[in-house]
Amino acid sequence: MIDIKFCCLCGSGVTFRIPDGDHLPRHICNGCGEIHYQNPKVVAGCIPHWGDQILLCKRAIQPRVGFWTVPAGFMENNETIEQAAMRETDEEARAKVTIDGLYGVFNIPHISQIYVLFRGALVDGKFSPGPESLETALYDEADIPWDDIAFPVVTKSLRRFFADRVRGVYEPFIEQVEPFKR
Ligand SMILES: [Zn+2]
Incomplete structure (x- = not known):
């Protein structure tokens, strides 16, 4: 997993947490809310x-x-x-x-x-x-x-x-x- 620091869509910082309704932590943008999934x-x-x-x-x-x-x-x-x-x-x-x-x-x-x-x-x-x-x-x-x-x-x-x-x-x-x- 790549440790993302900033959102590639809007440049805001991200928080690593479990999104609502999900079961694994993801990098979630603090600005636009984009969830940056990482998959195989x-x-x-x-x-x-x-x-x-x-x-x-x-x-x-x-x-x-x-x-x-x-x-x-x-x-x-x-x-x-x-x-x-x-x-x-x-x-x-x-x-x-x-x-x-x-x-x-x-x-x-x-x-x-x-x-x-x-x-x-x-x-x-x-x-x-x-x-x-x-x-x-x-x-x-x-x-x-x-x-x-x-x-x-x-x-x-x-x-x-x-x-x-x-x-x-x-x-x-x-x-x-x-x-x-x-
Ligand atoms: Zn963003």
């Missing part, structure tokens, strides 16, 4: 595949610069979640995908995020690094750089993806991500 953010991502290979991106931005991940990012307003996954794949890997289906959903309550991952087929096999990537590459399962994957949730998703592929069944799942412990 949605991250949309894609496991892009081409034949037996998976497209990964080496991150050019913090956190985890230089580590590999799948295309993913925050949804924008006025787009669908599939559009968000396709847009992120285009932005980070300059690749066009068609969405095969929902892969899985990760609840990440400790940072108030939800991560929705799709399977996406590369349309023409073309890709190149976008501004947020240092490098993009297709990997066979045997060559995935497991020690250099950016986030545990990506490692988990890729391992599960390859296991599902052997079985030939992709059953959408919901998992919870616990806080990262050093």
Whole structure:
């Protein structure tokens, strides 16, 4: 939760309290009465595949610069979640995908995020690094750089993806991500 100091609509100070009829404290404007709700953010991502290979991106931005991940990012307003996954794949890997289906959903309550991952087929096999990537590459399962994957949730998703592929069944799942412990 961001600790809001001033109302972004009128510039007055705010008070953190439970609004009438509500059950959680919110930042409420002392001037115009606006209630500044804060709700979880949605991250949309894609496991892009081409034949037996998976497209990964080496991150050019913090956190985890230089580590590999799948295309993913925050949804924008006025787009669908599939559009968000396709847009992120285009932005980070300059690749066009068609969405095969929902892969899985990760609840990440400790940072108030939800991560929705799709399977996406590369349309023409073309890709190149976008501004947020240092490098993009297709990997066979045997060559995935497991020690250099950016986030545990990506490692988990890729391992599960390859296991599902052997079985030939992709059953959408919901998992919870616990806080990262050093
Ligand atoms: Zn206000």
